[in-house]
Amino acid sequence: MDAQDRVAAFVEANDMDADPAYRVLDLAAEVGEIAADAAKSSEYGASPDELTVSEDELGDALFSLLATADALDIDAEAALAESLAKYERRLDESGDAGSSE
Numbered sequence: 001m002d003a004q005d006r007v008a009a010f011v012e013a014n015d016m017d018a019d020p021a022y023r024v025l026d027l028a029a030e031v032g033e034i035a036a037d038a039a040k041s042s043e044y045g046a047s048p049d050e051l052t053v054s055e056d057e058l059g060d061a062l063f064s065l066l067a068t069a070d071a072l073d074i075d076a077e078a079a080l081a082e083s084l085a086k087y088e089r090r091l092d093e094s095g096d097a098g099s100s101e
Contacts, residue, residue, distance in 0.1 A: 004076045007066040023068040030061040
């Protein structure tokens, strides 16, 4: 069983089904908590070497991302493979993985 299936089974077993719109908002909140950890620990960027992020918060964001993918009927592993292929194309074409837009 892959991670997305594990999250979907947990959500179903614990009656945590939610509309995709709620899932997206929850994901944004969880990523915001990671950003808050990073901002606070690095003194808002003044001490980048001191940056820390809670493994628990990262896990919450990952759970939320996989629950969002499931709610949207998106295969997270396929989406990741597509994204990696996109970055590889960019590297091949321009030597940079960043978006030129």
